[in-house]
Amino acid sequence: MHHALNRALLAGALALIAGSAAAADKIKVGFMLPYSGTYAALGNAIENGFKLYVAEQGGKLGGRELEYFKVDDESNPAKASENANRLIKRDEVDVLVGTVHSGVAMALAKAAKGSDTTLIVTNAGADAITGPMCGPGIFRTSFSNWQPGYAMGPVAAAKGHKTAVTITWKYAAGDEQMKGFREGFEKAGGKIVKDLTLPFPNVEFQPLLTEIASIKPDMVFAFFAGGGAVKFVQDYHASGLGKSIPLYGTGFLTDGTLKAQGEAAQGLLTTLHYADGLNTPRDQAFRAAYAKAYDNLQPDVYAVQGYDAAQLMQVGLQAVQGNIEDKAKFRDAMRGATIDSPRGKFTLSAAGNPVQDIYLRQVAGMENKMVEVAVQALADPARGCKL
Numbered sequence: 523m524h525h526a527l528n529r530a531l532l533a534g535a536l537a538l539i540a541g542s543a544a545a546a547d548k549i550k551v552g553f554m555l556p557y558s559g560t561y562a563a564l565g566n567a568i569e570n571g572f573k574l575y576v577a578e579q580g581g582k583l584g585g586r587e588l589e590y591f592k593v594d595d596e597s598n599p600a601k602a603s604e605n606a607n608r609l610i611k612r613d614e615v616d617v618l619v620g621t622v623h624s625g626v627a628m629a630l631a632k633a634a635k636g637s638d639t640t641l642i643v644t645n646a647g648a649d650a651i652t653g654p655m656c657g658p659g660i661f662r663t664s665f666s667n668w669q670p671g672y673a674m675g676p677v678a679a680a681k682g683h684k685t686a687v688t689i690t691w692k693y694a695a696g697d698e699q700m701k702g703f704r705e706g707f708e709k710a711g712g713k714i715v716k717d718l719t720l721p722f723p724n725v726e727f728q729p730l731l732t733e734i735a736s737i738k739p740d741m742v743f744a745f746f747a748g749g750g751a752v753k754f755v756q757d758y759h760a761s762g763l764g765k766s767i768p769l770y771g772t773g774f775l776t777d778g779t780l781k782a783q784g785e786a787a788q789g790l791l792t793t794l795h796y797a798d799g800l801n802t803p804r805d806q807a808f809r810a811a812y813a814k815a816y817d818n819l820q821p822d823v824y825a826v827q828g829y830d831a832a833q834l835m836q837v838g839l840q841a842v843q844g845n846i847e848d849k850a851k852f853r854d855a856m857r858g859a860t861i862d863s864p865r866g867k868f869t870l871s872a873a874g875n876p877v878q879d880i881y882l883r884q885v886a887g888m889e890n891k892m893v894e895v896a897v898q899a900l901a902d903p904a905r906g907c908k909l
Contacts, residue, residue, distance in 0.1 A: 548589040549839075549846055552615030554605055554630060555644075557594040560723050560748045561622045563778060564824045565594075568644045571828030572619060574815050575836070583832065584839020584846075591615055595626050602629030610637045616846050617642065619831055622824075624648035624667070624694040631655045640853060642831040645824060649698045652875035654906035658853050661874040663830040663861070665795050666902035667698030668705075670772040673793040673880035673896040674743060675706020678770060683740040685715050689730060689754075690745040691722035699745040699772050707743075715739055725753040731761045742767055747774035752782040759786035773797075773883060773890065778822045780888050790885045796823040796865040797881040797892035808864035821864075830863045837861070873904035 553572075555565035569592075576583060591613040593605045602625070609615045610633060618634055618641045621627050627646030632655065634641035640659040643651055647667035651660060678686065686707060690696030696719065704714050716737055718730045734742060742763070746754045751774060758769050773794025776787050808829065812821040821829075834856050841855030842848040860869050861876075868878040880897045883890040 548587045549583065549617070549844075550589050550591060550613060550615040551835075552591045552593070552609035552613060552618045552620075554593045554595050554609055554618060554620035554626075556597045556622050557592070559597050560750065561597050564622045564645065564748065567778070567822055567824035568619075568622070568828035568831075570812070570816055570819075571821065571825035571830075572644070572832045573828075574812055574825075575829045575832035577815065578811065579836065583836045584842070584844035586839065586844040586846075595621050595623070595630075597623040597626060599623070599625035599629060602626040603633060606630050606633035610634070610639050615639065617835060619644055619828075621646055624698075627651060628655065628694070631657075631660055634659060638849070640849070642834060644827045644831045646695070647698065648694050649902070650694075650906070652871070652873040652902060652904055652907060654908075656873040656904065656907035656909060658857075658909065659849070661834060661856055661870065663834055663876065664827040665878070666875050666904075667695050668702035668902050669878075669900055670774075670793045670795065670880055671699035671702025671704075671743075671745070672706040673882075673900060674703055674770055674772070675708070675712065676710045677791075677793065677882055677896050678707055678741060678743070679710030679712050683712060685713050685739045686741045686743050687716045687718060687734050687737055687739040688714060688743045689718040689734070691724070691750065692719035693722045695747075696722075696745045700743070703743050723748075723750055725750050727754055727757045731757060731763060734767065735761070735763060739767060742769050744769060744771040744775055746771075747777075748779070751775045751779045755779070755783045755790070756786045773823065776883075776885050776890055778824065780885060780890070787885045788887075791893070792883050792885075792890065793880050793896050794823060794883060794890070795876070795878045795880055796826050797883040798889035799891045800864075800866070800881075802864075802866070804862060805864040823865075826864050830861050830865075833861050833863070834859055871901050871904060872909060873902070873907040875902045875904065877901040 622645045624646045635657045643662040645664045688700040773792040837859040838852040838856040868876045882893045882896040
């Protein structure tokens with residue numbers, strides 16, 4: 523009797539062990555992204571891009587299946603620590619993937635660093651993430667805010683512009699992109715005459731447009747994204763300012779927003795690490811695969827950043843034959859990777875940020891057409907990073 527009971531208990535215990543071993547075979551990926559609010563479309567594009575690359579690898583990375591955990595971060599910095607800990611402590615994810623809003627990403631990076639969880643930032647450009655907050659487990663497949671801002675400086679100066687007004691939301695992303703532009707523009711001999719801001723995500727632009735009209739700079743340089751970018755471009759166009767004071771921006775102004783902006787966006791020049799009409803075999807294959815997977819939806823920069831996060835993970839996992847527990851080797855391989863991105867090949871800096879070409883793009887119809895490479899292989903200065 524006892525033997526039968528013991529055998530039954532043993533069988534049950536073995537089944538439990540086998541069950542947990544099977545569960546452990548899946549690598550846990552935590553998506554902390556905006557699935558609601560102003561940046562919802564961006565969060566969806568990042569997830570779509572990531573999952574497309576995984577699907578292209580037969581549903582596995584480094585020979586292992588993935589299990590996904592999702593948290594809507596609502597682009598709310600106040601909830602960021604709690605949301606990050608849901609993924610880190612409750613779900614015990616191996617890798618964190620996120621997010622869009624810089625303020626939320628800073629809290630995410632802090633939580634990742636504190637728990638030694640590998641983080642791949644798929645959009646938020648906060649300079650600090652690969653600056654003072656850098657760490658061996660912190661990576662980014664997007665950009666630093668400084669990069670696209672800086673790249674427009676020499677372009678604008680070459681067009682003969684001597685004075686500029688900057689305009690953006692008063693938060694980290696806007697502030698840092700304007701600082702990047704200032705650095706690039708001043709280095710090329712330009713002068714910023716005024717920095718205009720309004721609170722995020724406020725869209726009452728009229729008083730600021732009136733101020734721009736009275737200042738009469740040679741150009742305006744802007745950062746807005748999502749719904750705010752749609753409204754700003756429409757208001758700028760409606761004001762008639764564009765006839766005498768050309769508007770420029772980082773690419774977020776016109777990425778994923780062209781349909782809603784319509785006529786108002788036509789001809790606008792922006793700088794970004796991705797563009798339409800790159801016409802490389804790699805990009806064409808990616809765009810075709812994305813449209814096929816997602817009901818003819820066209821991919822944008824956010825989709826590329828998500829796709830490349832999965833590519834980066836694959837490099838790390840292949841180096842450790844899927845054994846993600848070998849953290850140091852996994853991360854070293856990622857740090858040394860060359861990613862064959864739809865945007866063009868890029869490497870990672872010592873701080874974990876892409877060293878990449880920044881393109882000058884011009885809006886034509888529903889596309890941000892590549893005009894030229896504004897700056898080749900631009901590396902963020904990673905000020906304050908000590909590794």
